[in-house]
Amino acid sequence: MTLSESGAAPAGEVVLEAVGLTKHFPVRGRLRDLFSRTPAVVHAVDDVSFALRRGRVTALVGESGSGKSTVARLLAQLHPRTAGDIRLHGTSTRVRGGRRFRAYVRRVQLILQDPFASLNPVHTVRHHLTRPLRIHGNAGRGGEELERALTDLLTRVNLTPPERYLDAFPHELSGGQRQRVAIARALGADPEVLLADEPVSMLDVSIRLGVLNLLQDLKQRLDLAILYITHDIASARYFADETIVMYAGRMVEGGDSETVTQAPAHPYTRLLTGSAPDPERIVGAVGGADASRADRGGGEPPSLIKPPAGCRFHPRCPQAMRRCATDLPPRLTIDESGHWAACWLFDAATVAADPPGSAAADTDSTAPPALTGRPGAGEAR
Numbered sequence: 001m002t003l004s005e006s007g008a009a010p011a012g013e014v015v016l017e018a019v020g021l022t023k024h025f026p027v028r029g030r031l032r033d034l035f036s037r038t039p040a041v042v043h044a045v046d047d048v049s050f051a052l053r054r055g056r057v058t059a060l061v062g063e064s065g066s067g068k069s070t071v072a073r074l075l076a077q078l079h080p081r082t083a084g085d086i087r088l089h090g091t092s093t094r095v096r097g098g099r100r101f102r103a104y105v106r107r108v109q110l111i112l113q114d115p116f117a118s119l120n121p122v123h124t125v126r127h128h129l130t131r132p133l134r135i136h137g138n139a140g141r142g143g144e145e146l147e148r149a150l151t152d153l154l155t156r157v158n159l160t161p162p163e164r165y166l167d168a169f170p171h172e173l174s175g176g177q178r179q180r181v182a183i184a185r186a187l188g189a190d191p192e193v194l195l196a197d198e199p200v201s202m203l204d205v206s207i208r209l210g211v212l213n214l215l216q217d218l219k220q221r222l223d224l225a226i227l228y229i230t231h232d233i234a235s236a237r238y239f240a241d242e243t244i245v246m247y248a249g250r251m252v253e254g255g256d257s258e259t260v261t262q263a264p265a266h267p268y269t270r271l272l273t274g275s276a277p278d279p280e281r282i283v284g285a286v287g288g289a290d291a292s293r294a295d296r297g298g299g300e301p302p303s304l305i306k307p308p309a310g311c312r313f314h315p316r317c318p319q320a321m322r323r324c325a326t327d328l329p330p331r332l333t334i335d336e337s338g339h340w341a342a343c344w345l346f347d348a349a350t351v352a353a354d355p356p357g358s359a360a361a362d363t364d365s366t367a368p369p370a371l372t373g374r375p376g377a378g379e380a381r
């Protein structure tokens, strides 16, 4: 097999797009729902739109329960979507099993958080890697070509010499080595997109950076479009070209990673970065301060069965205005770099009518520092 060093599409081209992606899970087991015309649902993901581009990493950051994994599973076509679209090279796709699903996963591969659970303990590395090579037609003709393809895959994820790993069982490998095997298995399909759901969060802090560097290297060499899902906004700065922040199922801020992490605009992103204050603390931060820590200082995320009206962050927001409790903020442009925030603070008319903080419920001492951005500078997109 020869894995494509560069695909057909040019670097930066949009490969996979989420367009207004929405997922509501039914709430099971509630007696009153049997008689209700509008049964309760968990609003796990609402109206999420972004594009994954060839040769670029996009980070999806947010605290536990914000909907990140659901987005990954929707993009992997493991969940049917409630609304919205998934476009692969501009073409709407909806696949449920069968040949079309296989064709889709050949292009879009999901890497899970837990390398211990994702590899079957009774099978060797050779078995785990041969399967995707065969299924996706990359095993070559005959034993020699298969052997070369296996060796290529292990070399690509820096498990060398390959002979040392090919016949090993998962329990003979470290966590980092297992995650590399899981990555090699994904590469066996020769995909265009990797959906990496917290790929290092279960690993020892000391080896996280190595696995992120490997993904970075694969992005460059194979021109992959990568979705990097993480709790850890500091690692997004280090690893991702673009960062999108999610809160309670919705996207609240996006832009290039340096800007979003160093000059966050949305009060929620400020809360997250406030929990990871040292910008130079990159290595420690790869798994260090994370979104869940932000909670300790700023209240609890809302119920997703009855999410708050308006901005879902408004009950926790120290800058909340009256409008935040009633009107859903659109994406407002912060600057011409593409930085945006879904926050009324960036709508001049709203700020002029009602000073920031006038409707804040939570104004305790743990609130994030006063905003230094340019409230009111944005315009609706």
Ligand SMILES: Nc1ncnc2c1ncn2[C@@H]1O[C@H](COP(=O)(O)OP(=O)(O)OP(=O)(O)O)[C@@H](O)[C@H]1O
Binding pocket: 025, 026, 042, 043, 044, 062, 063, 064, 065, 066, 067, 068, 069, 070, 071, 304
């Ligand atoms: N299959 C399901 N059925 C019902 N609710 C679900 C299901 N999967 C996820 N949820 C709910 O959807 C919401 C979003 O979950 P999701 O796992 O996507 O969040 P997350 O940001 O990835 O969190 P974590 O980082 O903890 O994995 C949560 O409230 C979760 O309980």
